[in-house]
Amino acid sequence: MSSILLFFQSRRARLAASALFVLSAALSTPAIQAQQLQTKFGCNLTREADGEKVIYGDTGEFKLDGDRIEALRWESALYRPTHGFECSIDTGDGPQAEVRQDGGKDNWRITLKDPAAARRQRGYDFYDHGMNCSIRLQRDGDRLHVIPSCPALCGSRANFTELSVDLKTGECSYQDK
Template sequence: MRLPAALLLMVALPVVAQDLDARFSCSTKGSDHGESVIYADAGEMRLHGDKIDAFRWESSLFRSTHGFECSIDDGDGLVAESREVGAGREWRVTLSDAQAARERRGYEFARLPSCSIRLEREGDQLSIKPSCPALCGSRGNFTELSVNLKTGTCQYQE
């Protein structure tokens, strides 16, 4: 059976998956303003296009005298947007009401009313780029990192 040329072209085009199914657990030693620190992150992110099936991320920064931790999950009122970017896929996960999420966590002082986490996937590589000044305490709430979804290898961005 011969297929029309236009149909053959459609079959031959690469399809970028709209699904993200990622689980990771990472840690590394680093430096923050000259002080030795340990970064630790663990998460699960399952998205299908703009639909969030599961989302959980815990990000910690430990110093010699104290530490900071922040977490976000699908109970925080998350909204996702998905789009194709070049050879990959990008998701943007935001809080529908950042101040309400802060108040549920017991933070009474106001912060910038935003939280955005950009997830960029190209092949097996997932880059996680947070901008969440609103969710937890006073530090930068989450650490930027990338994860190889096949090997589990993590790379922290400094």
């Protein structure tokens, strides 16, 4: 009888040890990696628009870890022969990130906690562009598409410039309007 009891006790101990091992392995396995983005870019393009030369110039840095913004800076300018316009956003404007899933693509949506305060802080109260600010970042393989709808942080310009950046080469392409 004692050998049967010993058998069940040892079997129970083996099962408990096995269950503990599986549980500890599950707890020590890292969670699914959050979507991350770390890039710096500098882009420019000269083209003809309405019969005059127009120069686009953009510089930026995006460093995102899931919905946490570690660094964010984007300056977007449009120059004509007689004048220029600019838009800019950085971490001082109170940006917040939201991660979105779209199949195998990494996507983020950047908005402002308080667009009106960010606009006032920049002194942009002379043009009524509204308080909308949304910047979508869509990573498709090695290409990052930067799709703005953020007139709140533009002075006399209607919006930032939509562009794509090759994350490996840094090559930029501007979207036609």
